[in-house]
Amino acid sequence: MNSTKLSIVDLTKRYAPGLExxxxxxxxxxxxxxxxxxxxxxxxxxxxxxxxxxxxxxxTSGSIVVDxxxxxxxxxxxxxxxxxxxxxxxxxxMDVAQNVAFGLQMRKVPAKEQAKRVAAALDMVQxxxxxxxxxRELSGGQQQRxxxxxxxxxxxxxxLLDEPLSNLDAKLRExxxxxxxxxxxxxxxxxxFVTHDQDEALDMxxxxxxMNGGLIEQFGPPTEVYERPNTHFVANxxxxxxxxxxxxxxxNGPATDGERYYKVDIEGLGTFGAVGHPGxxxxxxxxxxxxxxxxxxxxxxxxxxxxxxxxRVSYTGDxxxxxxxxxxxxxxxxxxxxxxxxxxxxxxxxxSWEAADAYIIPKTPQGPAS
Amino acid sequence: MSITQTEPRQADxxxxxxxxxxxxxxxxxxxxxxxxxxxxxxxxxxxxxxxxAYMIRMSFNQGAPDGVIVETFTLDTYIQPLTDPFxxxxxxxxxxxxxxxxxxxxxxxxxxxxxxxxxxxxxxxLLIAIAIAPLLTSAVVRxxxxxxxxxxxxxxxxxxxxxxxxxxxLKLTNNMTGVTIGLxxxxxxxxxxxxxxxFGRLSYQLEEAAGSLGANKFKVFTKVTLPLSLPGILTxxxxxxxLSISTFITPRLLGGGSVQVLxxxxxxxxxxxxxxxxxAALSVILLVLFGAVIAVYQRITKKIGG
Amino acid sequence: xxxxxxxxxxxxxxxxxxxxxxxxxxxxxxxxLLIVFIVSFDSNQFLSFPPQGFTFKWYELLPKETTFMxxxxxxxxxxxxxTLIVLLIGVPAALALDRFEFKAKGALxxxxxxxxxxxxxxxxxxxxxxxxxxxxxNTYAGIVIGHVAITFPFVVRTTLMSLATSDTSxxxxxxxxxxxxxxxxxxxxxxxxxxxxxxxxVIAFIVSFDEAVISLFVAxxxxxxxxxxxxxxxxxxxxxxxAALSVILILFSLVVVVIVERVMGxxxxxx
Numbered sequence: 007m008n009s010t011k012l013s014i015v016d017l018t019k020r021y022a023p024g025l026e027x028x029x030x031x032x033x034x035x036x037x038x039x040x041x042x043x044x045x046x047x048x049x050x051x052x053x054x055x056x057x058x059x060x061x062x063x064x065x066t067s068g069s070i071v072v073d074x075x076x077x078x079x080x081x082x083x084x085x086x087x088x089x090x091x092x093x094x095x096x097x098x099x100m101d102v103a104q105n106v107a108f109g110l111q112m113r114k115v116p117a118k119e120q121a122k123r124v125a126a127a128l129d130m131v132q133x134x135x136x137x138x139x140x141x142r143e144l145s146g147g148q149q150q151r152x153x154x155x156x157x158x159x160x161x162x163x164x165x166l167l168d169e170p171l172s173n174l175d176a177k178l179r180e181x182x183x184x185x186x187x188x189x190x191x192x193x194x195x196x197x198x199f200v201t202h203d204q205d206e207a208l209d210m211x212x213x214x215x216x217m218n219g220g221l222i223e224q225f226g227p228p229t230e231v232y233e234r235p236n237t238h239f240v241a242n243x244x245x246x247x248x249x250x251x252x253x254x255x256x257x258n259g260p261a262t263d264g265e266r267y268y269k270v271d272i273e274g275l276g277t278f279g280a281v282g283h284p285g286x287x288x289x290x291x292x293x294x295x296x297x298x299x300x301x302x303x304x305x306x307x308x309x310x311x312x313x314x315x316x317x318r319v320s321y322t323g324d325x326x327x328x329x330x331x332x333x334x335x336x337x338x339x340x341x342x343x344x345x346x347x348x349x350x351x352x353x354x355x356x357x358s359w360e361a362a363d364a365y366i367i368p369k370t371p372q373g374p375a376s
Numbered sequence: 377m378s379i380t381q382t383e384p385r386q387a388d389x390x391x392x393x394x395x396x397x398x399x400x401x402x403x404x405x406x407x408x409x410x411x412x413x414x415x416x417x418x419x420x421x422x423x424x425x426x427x428x429a430y431m432i433r434m435s436f437n438q439g440a441p442d443g444v445i446v447e448t449f450t451l452d453t454y455i456q457p458l459t460d461p462f463x464x465x466x467x468x469x470x471x472x473x474x475x476x477x478x479x480x481x482x483x484x485x486x487x488x489x490x491x492x493x494x495x496x497x498x499x500x501x502l503l504i505a506i507a508i509a510p511l512l513t514s515a516v517v518r519x520x521x522x523x524x525x526x527x528x529x530x531x532x533x534x535x536x537x538x539x540x541x542x543x544x545x546l547k548l549t550n551n552m553t554g555v556t557i558g559l560x561x562x563x564x565x566x567x568x569x570x571x572x573x574x575f576g577r578l579s580y581q582l583e584e585a586a587g588s589l590g591a592n593k594f595k596v597f598t599k600v601t602l603p604l605s606l607p608g609i610l611t612x613x614x615x616x617x618x619l620s621i622s623t624f625i626t627p628r629l630l631g632g633g634s635v636q637v638l639x640x641x642x643x644x645x646x647x648x649x650x651x652x653x654x655x656a657a658l659s660v661i662l663l664v665l666f667g668a669v670i671a672v673y674q675r676i677t678k679k680i681g682g
Numbered sequence: 683x684x685x686x687x688x689x690x691x692x693x694x695x696x697x698x699x700x701x702x703x704x705x706x707x708x709x710x711x712x713x714x715l716l717i718v719f720i721v722s723f724d725s726n727q728f729l730s731f732p733p734q735g736f737t738f739k740w741y742e743l744l745p746k747e748t749t750f751m752x753x754x755x756x757x758x759x760x761x762x763x764x765t766l767i768v769l770l771i772g773v774p775a776a777l778a779l780d781r782f783e784f785k786a787k788g789a790l791x792x793x794x795x796x797x798x799x800x801x802x803x804x805x806x807x808x809x810x811x812x813x814x815x816x817x818x819x820n821t822y823a824g825i826v827i828g829h830v831a832i833t834f835p836f837v838v839r840t841t842l843m844s845l846a847t848s849d850t851s852x853x854x855x856x857x858x859x860x861x862x863x864x865x866x867x868x869x870x871x872x873x874x875x876x877x878x879x880x881x882x883x884v885i886a887f888i889v890s891f892d893e894a895v896i897s898l899f900v901a902x903x904x905x906x907x908x909x910x911x912x913x914x915x916x917x918x919x920x921x922x923x924x925a926a927l928s929v930i931l932i933l934f935s936l937v938v939v940v941i942v943e944r945v946m947g948x949x950x951x952x953x
Contacts, residue, residue, distance in 0.1 A: 087858055420834060428800070491704045515894065561711060569949065
């Protein structure tokens with residue numbers, strides 16, 4: 007039932023000959039109705055990719071296909087897309103309704119229908135009562151919604167969002183996340199969403215493309231990129247992570263989803279259980295999320311346990327974080343707080359995990375990515 | 377949904393040529409900006425470049441009586457102003473007037489600029505506007521105002537006479553005194569603007585910090601305020617200087633024919649004596665003087681800035 | 683040091699003195715404009731002080747003063763044409779300088795602003811020398827061409843300032859919504875940079891309207907503009923009719939000042 011809405015094929019952008027490409031032979035396809043987040047640090051090529059899809063920037067090579075049609079050579083004003091900019095880019099000299107109506111005017115929609123569709127779009131973002139307001143009289147959140155209404159009213163082939171939440175304060179950002187997501191799901195608009203904020207991507211996206219240095223490091227559903235990172239970069243960029251270098255000793259039978267349990271050796275600490283792709287051998291990195299570590303001050307809780315000394319405790323009310331030194335390794339654990347047993351600096355602690363929570367990163371670590 | 381990397385990335389892959397789309401865009405942009413620039417370039421060429429070039433060429437011709445121009449290539453027109461004591465006098469007077477007006481203008485503008493740079497009044501914008509608004513009023517009108525103030529029966533003389541301080545009116549117009557007073561006022565807005573911009577680093581906090589460290593008022597001024605405002609002062613001085621040496625209306629009106637500077641001389645040579653090559657040569661001399669000062673100014677600002 | 687008493691703002695004694703000094707300088711700066719105002723209502727025929735009595739007669743006389751009226755007519759033909767031309771060539775030029783990248787950009791910008799650096803008497807002479815053989819002296823075309831050079835930089839500068847502060851993503855948004863380049867310019871860019879365009883336009887207008895030197899050289903005998911006629915009038919006789927006219931000219935400038943101040947700030951525009 008799902009068809010491909012957008013395919014990006016070998017898309018490359020070089021700002022000047024000889025420079026490292028900003029986007030390097032990128033391939034990606036997006037299903038109809040999906041919200042895909044392009045996630046990565048600044049300079050990773052996510053905005054460049056978005057601007058090429060929009061037609062605001064010409065690719066050096068490669069192609070962009072929408073609904074089976076190659077639009078690489080289609081000028082920006084003929085692509086029928088909708089875009090929300092980081093600055094919202096509302097037209098300051100027009101009122102709210104005029105802003106929203108602009109795209110319809112360009113499409114020569116009859117005035118009567120324009121009015122109807124503008125009203126509907128404003129109702130969708132719950133700002134119908136502000137139609138006659140000047141743009142500068144609106145709050146950031148309101149401007150953001152108007153920008154969204156303006157992009158959606160033309161029923162765009164693709165909705166493109168360029169860091170739309172980064173200019174809002176933290177609280178509003180969370181509200182808008184929910185709202186954008188629900189509007190996107192209601193309208194079914196296939197959406198590309200550029201962000202550097204992992205929480206946003208995890209919360210809103212159907213698929214996340216984690217980008218780094220012009221390449222996609224991993225493309226998959228939020229749970230997959232979080233739980234099963236392909237690379238050190240992905241594990242490190244999304245969420246917090248403990249990395250341990252481990253040697254695969256033996257495969258220990260099947261786990262869920264076609265994965266295998268492994269026995270691995272961590273130098274100086276012993277052998278532990280872990281999980282990973284079938285057929286792994288040799289040295290790999292093991293990633294364990296701090297939240298998946300259990301801690302005990304008295305005795306090890308299970309087979310996969312490391313004992314060390316607490317170096318630092320950080321109490322934030324909801325959570326209790328602490329760093330445990332075991333030999334030359336420093337492990338971070340994060341627990342929900344409880345009234346019992348506050349660990350203190352210098353205490354001995356035992357950190358343990360389920361084998362299914364220690365994931366073996368399939369690719370061997372690369373130099374600069376750490 | 378799929379993600380494939382067609383081949384491993386190679387850092388040493390040779391740099392690609394720009395793509396066809398990029399090339400087309402570059403060409404399109406080029407056509408656009410050239411089309412946007414051509415009218416302006418043409419306009420300035422006709423109204424600005426051509427007249428100046430023609431004037432420079434003219435300065436190497438020879439003027440004969442009754443406005444006859446002998447097409448030639450000679451330096452004669454330059455020899456006269458550079459050797460004739462009268463023109464030496466005119467050039468020196470022009471230069472001297474520029475220096476004096478520059479100094480006086482800086483002196484009277486400095487307090488205003490200092491005040492405007494550090495006032496926190498909510499009327500700051502208005503006060504700045506009042507100080508520089510005269511820039512947009514006619515120089516003829518403002519000079520006329522000074523004629524009323526400084527004339528034989530003007531404000532100053534009648535007030536002084538009325539108070540019994542003087543019997544015979546002071547001679548304040550038709551001489552360099554009047555011209556100087558008028559020019560100082562007329563160029564004040566320029567000086568104030570230049571100084572406010574130049575006072576970038578000057579701030580109340582800095583002066584307060586110096587004060588809190590125990591410096592007295594005088595010390596704060598000489599050790600903090602003044603050094604920090606020097607670049608602005610210098611800019612203002614040079615600006616007023618170049619404006620003064622080339623100004624025509626005020627020397628003409630307030631000088632009443634008895635003040636001869638390069639600008640009035642250029643006018644007389646052009647319209648009265650019809651010696652155009654000579655007028656052109658005087659203009660070139662003025663331009664050189666002008667250019668030299670601007671060059672010096674740019675060197676100084678670079679030094680201060682760097 | 684940390685507990686030292688808060689230092690009271692200095693210049694405590696000097697403050698009133700400094701204030702008086704600044705006030706006096708403001709008075710000096712506005713003296714010629716203020717005096718013209720007073721004299722224009724003085725019943726005395728000749729320049730003198732203090733005023734003898736109050737009258738409107740100088741203002742009533744103005745419409746009958748044909749030299750002024752002719753000059754005004756000429757100036758009111760020249761200034762709008764000049765304004766239109768410099769806007770038509772200056773706004774696109776500013777657009778090219780701000781929105782495109784090319785090698786000669788810096789040089790071109792300096793070139794566009796350079797008429798401000800040339801003494802107008804020098805340019806005036808150049809124009810009259812060039813125009814004489816072309817029979818352009820004492821023509822509207824001659825005056826207009828001369829004024830274009832000196833007003834052009836203002837338009838470029840104010841427009842560039844507006845362009846620099848405008849959000850280019852508005853233009854991108856409009857294009858994505860289906861607008862072509864011309865529509866983007868007309869419906870988005872132009873309205874957004876309107877303050878700079880208006881400021882540049884009214885400054886160009888008043889500079890052309892008040893310009894005396896170029897007009898004097900180029901068209902003194904045939905098409906004397908208002909400032910030229912005022913200049914000649916003041917040279918010969920200085921009765922209060924000129925004061926009345928001057929007040930009107932000052933008020934005119936004031937309108938321009940207010941417009942520029944409101945749309946983009948006088949200081950920014952004149953810098």
